[in-house]
Amino acid sequence: MSLFADIGGEGAVNAAVDIFYGKVLKDDRIKHFFDGVDMSRQAAKQKAFLTMAFGGPHNYSGEDMRKGHAHLVAKGLNDSHFDAVMENLGATLTELNVPGHLIAQAAAIAESTRKDVLGK
Amino acid sequence: MPKIIYGGQSYDCEDSSVLDCLTAQGVSVPYSCRSGLCQTCMMKAVSGNIPEKAQAGLNDALVAQNYFLPCVCNPQEDIEVILPDVTPGKIQAHVSSIEYLNADIIGIKLKPALPFEYRPGQFINFFKDETTVRSYSLASVPELEEDLFLNVRKVPGGLVSSWISDNLKPGDTVTISAASGNCFYVSEKPEQNILLIGTGSGLAPLYGIIRAALHHGHQGRINLYHGSYTIDGLYLTEELRKLAQSYSNFSYSPCVSEGETDEPIRQGMVLDVALQDNPSLKGWRVFLCGHPEMVKSAQRETFFAGASMRDIFADPFG
Numbered sequence: 001m002s003l004f005a006d007i008g009g010e011g012a013v014n015a016a017v018d019i020f021y022g023k024v025l026k027d028d029r030i031k032h033f034f035d036g037v038d039m040s041r042q043a044a045k046q047k048a049f050l051t052m053a054f055g056g057p058h059n060y061s062g063e064d065m066r067k068g069h070a071h072l073v074a075k076g077l078n079d080s081h082f083d084a085v086m087e088n089l090g091a092t093l094t095e096l097n098v099p100g101h102l103i104a105q106a107a108a109i110a111e112s113t114r115k116d117v118l119g120k
Numbered sequence: 121m122p123k124i125i126y127g128g129q130s131y132d133c134e135d136s137s138v139l140d141c142l143t144a145q146g147v148s149v150p151y152s153c154r155s156g157l158c159q160t161c162m163m164k165a166v167s168g169n170i171p172e173k174a175q176a177g178l179n180d181a182l183v184a185q186n187y188f189l190p191c192v193c194n195p196q197e198d199i200e201v202i203l204p205d206v207t208p209g210k211i212q213a214h215v216s217s218i219e220y221l222n223a224d225i226i227g228i229k230l231k232p233a234l235p236f237e238y239r240p241g242q243f244i245n246f247f248k249d250e251t252t253v254r255s256y257s258l259a260s261v262p263e264l265e266e267d268l269f270l271n272v273r274k275v276p277g278g279l280v281s282s283w284i285s286d287n288l289k290p291g292d293t294v295t296i297s298a299a300s301g302n303c304f305y306v307s308e309k310p311e312q313n314i315l316l317i318g319t320g321s322g323l324a325p326l327y328g329i330i331r332a333a334l335h336h337g338h339q340g341r342i343n344l345y346h347g348s349y350t351i352d353g354l355y356l357t358e359e360l361r362k363l364a365q366s367y368s369n370f371s372y373s374p375c376v377s378e379g380e381t382d383e384p385i386r387q388g389m390v391l392d393v394a395l396q397d398n399p400s401l402k403g404w405r406v407f408l409c410g411h412p413e414m415v416k417s418a419q420r421e422t423f424f425a426g427a428s429m430r431d432i433f434a435d436p437f438g
Contacts, residue, residue: 017429018423018428018429021423021429022423022424025420025423025424026424039419039420039423039429039432039434040179040429040430040432040434041159043429043430044157044158044159044177045158047157047158047177048152048153048155048157048158051155051157056155057155058153058155058157059153059154059155060153064152068152
């Protein structure tokens with residue numbers, strides 16, 4: 001079985017997206033990056049991110065990640081903000097009672113994008 | 121082999137997604153995730169059937185208008201597609217009536233010269249001339265009335281609203297666009313509770329949405345909060361009170377943010393009052409229209425109160 005199937009597939013993504021996005025928007029460390037964005041469009045992007053982290057089908061390349069976050073790096077996006085997102089991801093999965101070893105796998109996938117997201 | 125019609129050209133599409141087919145042939149269209157998730161590449165089908173899979177994850181309003189995700193759409197038949205921001209066509213309409221609904225808001229009824237399809241809550245563009253255009257929401261319901269009904273706020277020095285208030289009279293011909301926008305009622309989930317929050321002439325689309333929902337026999341709660349600075353800014357109050365008397369699942373709460381008020385008018389910012397009354401919005405559908413700052417805060421606050429992002433429909437205009 002793949003991580004995506006183990007974690008609950010698309011149903012798990014749908015359950016997670018509102019919880020995760022809620023945590024991100026309430027997080028004083030990172031919420032300012034979302035000022036002025038279209039909330040419904042952003043929710044779709046959060047869903048794409050979670051699908052990727054859950055080992056689901058995606059076609060994002062490292063280059064896509066760089067381009068997509070370059071405007072945020074210009075605004076000061078750094079490791080501390082990436083850590084905050086990682087924390088929110090873990091807390092979301094814990095809240096959904098996902099077993100620890102699967103959370104670790106999802107976290108590892110998300111972690112693998114760090115360099116590209118931060119434009120390093 | 122299915123064909124894709126896009127931008128006046130025809131493209132053969134064999135065993136490929138609409139997005140792959142178009143980009144492979146050098147057509148430049150926006151996209152990002154290519155997995156049916158991020159919605160960057162969203163298009164609208166104007167003819168032909170779209171496989172259900174290509175609409176997974178889109179909200180009901182988008183599905184109802186044949187929007188789909190070309191990156192996960194392998195067409196089984198010929199389809200014609202457009203990008204979502206293509207300017208809608210223009211048509212002529214005749215002014216049936218024009219009257220002030222309060223000191224600042226003008227109610228205009230228009231009879232389109234041709235059959236006119238729309239959903240209550242969508243907006244049209246209203247042309248003073250080729251280049252002077254404003255968007256106004258539709259407060260009318262096609263199943264209930266023939267005329268289109270607009271609520272135009274008279275903006276001091278406003279080019280279009282001043283022209284409307286000073287020059288327009290019954291019998292005049294005006295140019296409008298076809299209707300567009302995603303803030304409207306769909307009759308699926310009739311048991312779902314609905315919260316509507318509007319300020320000023322942001323009441324217009326909500327008035328259409330509410331009457332459409334009641335006309336379709338909506339079963340869940342329909343709670344409307346209309347905000348204004350002062351009591352003079354409220355309008356359609358009699359019509360809304362009558363609806364609240366006729367339908368036990370509909371409530372109308374006018375709110376004013378400045379000055380003392382008496383029952384049944386509530387004192388306070390409309391968003392605060394609405395959230396005090398409805399602190400938990402899990403499973404609710406939410407419509408937000410009016411002042412952009414209010415709409416932005418309300419999107420956030422109603423989401424924090426438990427409404428799912430895909431159930432929040434917003435129409436900010438100032």
